[in-house]
Amino acid sequence: MAGRRTVIIGAGVVGAALADELSARGWTDITVVDQGDLPVTGGSSSHAPGLVFQASGSKVLTEMARYTVEKFVSLQHEGQSCFLQVGGLEVATTPERLAELHRRHGWLTSWGVEAEVVDADRCVELHSLVDRDQVLGGLWCPTDGLAKALWAVEAQIERAKGRGVKFLARHEVTDIRVEDDKVVGVVTDHGELPADIVVSCAGIWGPKVAALVGLDLPLTPLAHQLAVTGSIPEVAGQTDEAIRPILRHQEHGLYYRDNFDGLTIGYYHHEPMPISAYDIRAVDETEEMPSVLEFTPEDFEPAWAETQALLPATNDTKVEEGINGLFSFTTDGMPLLGESREVKGFWVAEAVWVTHSAGVGRAMAEWLANGHCETFDIHECDVNRFEDYQIAPAYVLERDCQNFREVYDILHPLQPMDSPRNVRLSPFFSREEELDAFFLPANGWERPHWYGANAGLVERYDIPTPNDWAARYWDPIVGAEAKATREGVAMYDMTALKRINVTGPGAVDFLQRLCTNDVDKSVGAVVYTLLLGADGGIRSDITVARLGNHHYQVGANGALDIDWFERHLPEDGTVQVTDITPGTCCIGLWGPKARDVLAGITDADMTNDGLKYFRAKSLTIGNVPVTAWRLSYVGELGWEIYTTADLGQRLWDTLWEAGQEHGIIAAGRGAFNSLRLEKGYRSFGGDMTNEHDPYEAGLGFAVKLDKGDFIGRDALIARKERQTRTLACLTIDSTEDVVLGKEPVFADGKPVGYVTSAAYGYTIEKGIAYAWLPLEVAEVGTELEIGYFDKRVRAVVTAEPLFDPKMTRLRG
Ligand SMILES: Cc1cc2nc3c(=O)[nH]c(=O)nc-3n(C[C@H](O)[C@H](O)[C@H](O)COP(=O)(O)OP(=O)(O)OC[C@H]3O[C@@H](n4cnc5c(N)ncnc54)[C@H](O)[C@@H]3O)c2cc1C
DSSP, X not given: OTTSOEEEEOOSHHHHHHHHHHHHTTOOOEEEEOSSOSSOOSSGGGTOOOEEOOOOSXXXXXXXXXXXXXXXXXXXXXXXXXXEOOOEEXXXXXXXXXXXXXXXXXXXXXXXXXXXEEOHHHHXXXXXXXXXXXXXXXXXXXXXXXXXXXXXXXXHHHHHHHTTOEEETTOOEEEEEEETTEEEEXXXXXXXXXXXXXXXXXXXXXXXXXHTTTOOOOEEEEEEEEEEEOOOGGGTTOOSSOOSOEEEEGGGTEEEEEETTEEEEEEOOSOOEEOOGGGSOOOOSSSOOTTEEEOOHHHHHHHHHHHHHHSGGGGGSOEEEEEEEEEEEETTSOOEEEEOSSSBTEEEEESOOHHHHHHHHHHHHHHHHHSSOSSSOOGGGBTTOOOGGGGSXXXXXXXXXXXXXXXXXXXXXXXXXXXXXXXXXOTTXXXXXXXXXXXXXXTTEEEEEEEGGGGGGGGGSOOOOOOTTTTTTOOHHXXXXXXXXXXXXXXXXXXXSEEEEEESTTHHHHHHHHBSSOOOOOTTBEEEEEEEOTTSOEEEEEEEEEEETTEEEEEESSHHHHHHHHHTOOTTSOOEEEEOTTTEEEEEEESTTHHHHHHTTOOSOOSTTTSOTTBEEEEEETTEEEEEEOOOTTSSSEEEEEEEGGGHHHHHHHXXXXXXXXXXXXXXXXXXXXXXXXXXXXXXXXXXXXXXXTTTTTOGGGOOGGGXXXXXXXXXXXXXXXXXXXXXXXXXXXXXXXXXXXXXXXXTTEEEEEEEEEEEETTTTEEEEEEEEEGGGOSTTOEEEEEETTEEEEEEEOOSOSSOTTOTTTTO
16 A cells, blocks of 8 residues: 555645655655645645644544644654643633533543633633633633644654655646546646545645546635734733633634734634635735635624723734635534545545644544554544535535534534525425424434424323423423333334445345344345444444345445445445435334234234344335334334335325324434433444444444454454443433533543433433443443533443343334
């Protein structure tokens, strides 16, 4: 691999980090081209003020930021560190923000970064310009600080050069040569470079470069205001570049850093100013940077007023200069990393902040060199994570602008986007609306979270009310629907889950190679299995139904599963992979009375003998041909019932009518989530990710080591011997503090792990939280605490599953 000719486009902080990390792994046939000069190319890195705050709800972003901090601290530029570790302070001026800072503190603790929430006096002690009367407290992270972005670029370039990497300044890439769907070269305005691997680190120009190989990159360059004050008399004469911590005042979209005896101020609360990558000025002979647009002082006026309120000393100075600087935003706020699905050898590393740049460099280098990233779980950053509708230009522009607006907002984990909505509608949608569904989007589908029509059920049960935060996007109906499912029967719209057909004479061998479980079973068998990476880490969990000798239907998690399948297709064309999600739909019919509902509307034998647990068969329900899979993620008798989209509404109506005499209800995702956790069913992405293996995740039952080879098998065997942590089930007595995920877990007051997913269990009448814990504190009965805002909530490790461990309900 190391001998592959590699061209990196862009020598900003991302391209430089990648050149450094790749060359450190023995890759030296690397050429880095940039249209600008080196190291000041004129891209975003050339004027980034370099604030590095590590706090994030995303574990991988915090981990990448922490790596950037560690690397830049020791990275030397002319004998000086590339990082000024002045610490980071986020201040709260409202009670809501103070609560949010406690939540953010929880994330840092969960992801292993030390920080503390401090009172107003301490805020002033830490940052002498802050007005004591304005703030209620702050989040203090002593390892945050200022990346000297340009120094870091230069230092990493020098190191890479020392290992033989070539850097070509003033070389604009004008085309990328592709043959047989593989890159073969890069065309610049100074000639052509042959290449086996091309990595675009072109930042705000990313969409333009990606378009050269026909890739639509969902990224929008947006202008962001940065202003510099004159000298502040109160600190006049400060000769150090920065001594006060970097400071965030999120309530008003502001951040600050010392700039000797003045301040540099960043501002996000102006209206988004998007620009097309094609309209960004080219590098020319002037001193002007293409990524810098003219400052619009009128947009900055509110920022200056708020600054003077928070930092009264700024009343004695003024804004001397400013820019509207361009950088990249994406639809979900995450970077875009990975290889194009269509063009082999074309990779991107875009929409990356300075904060995460070294982490991204490392992730990309590992991925390129070893085929996967060992250090970080990067599935949230994968460029192939999007559904087609999420790449439509109108969607990208709207979501990217909204992400700019929300960059510092307090966002509830369930908070839906306001727009665009109603993008993907299941065939049950109008019926769900009639039942007054409260919808939350999932993969673009409108999915009921609960149904207003079930309000009458609430009085039947005693449903505890969670506190304010947990009560958002919640209704007691959620609890009533959960209870009613366990007692009677409910219909769940399962359309939002991805469905994939795998067909062809090579289908069995193909799936056997990818799956940990044995899927070479008789027609009609349904198998829960995992997909592993070569390192034995979980890439996904899927359910595979064999519907014919050469036909499987797969219930999957998302677009990355399709991507994984397509990357492993045999070249001989014996396997076809088709996303059938849009043309199909699914209802989960579950509950002890599920069989009664079907009794009058199908001739098929739905008894235990007629359709056993984890078997599938075709039948008709009324006039509707369906496939029924006998399984249930809510832990009750019943089936996932699939049909084509055109027949969906008819299926709904048929079940609904037949169910009336059995008290059928429609139930939403809120109830589903609670019921699933009572049964201990894991969810990929939350409970387990690429960094976990099946044994520690409690999914060893889905691995058949003796079935023959499969991807990840060897690595998994080695990992099996080295288990140090586990995904444990905790129960919580408090009915108010319903944790939501990502909260830290403490043993004897020390952080030991973090919550993955959580819900209130209405049947078991306790809160449930799954958490990653070291084995030594995961014994059943161990008493722990969960950090929930500024509280510690008592939790106990409990044997799982919490409900029906003998499986009598499912097999009944
Ligand atoms: C005002 C402002 C403040 C910011 N503040 C912070 C902050 O405090 N903290 C933080 O973490 N981040 C901050 N950012 C964001 C950060 O600066 C960027 O996300 C980061 O610098 C992007 O690095 P990059 O290497 O991807 O892009 P760039 O630095 O833009 O590098 C891309 C390179 O690709 C080259 N290129 C593009 N197209 C071609 C082509 N066709 N041929 C050859 N070369 C090409 C360009 O010349 C450029 O050098 C800020 C950004 C702005 C604008």
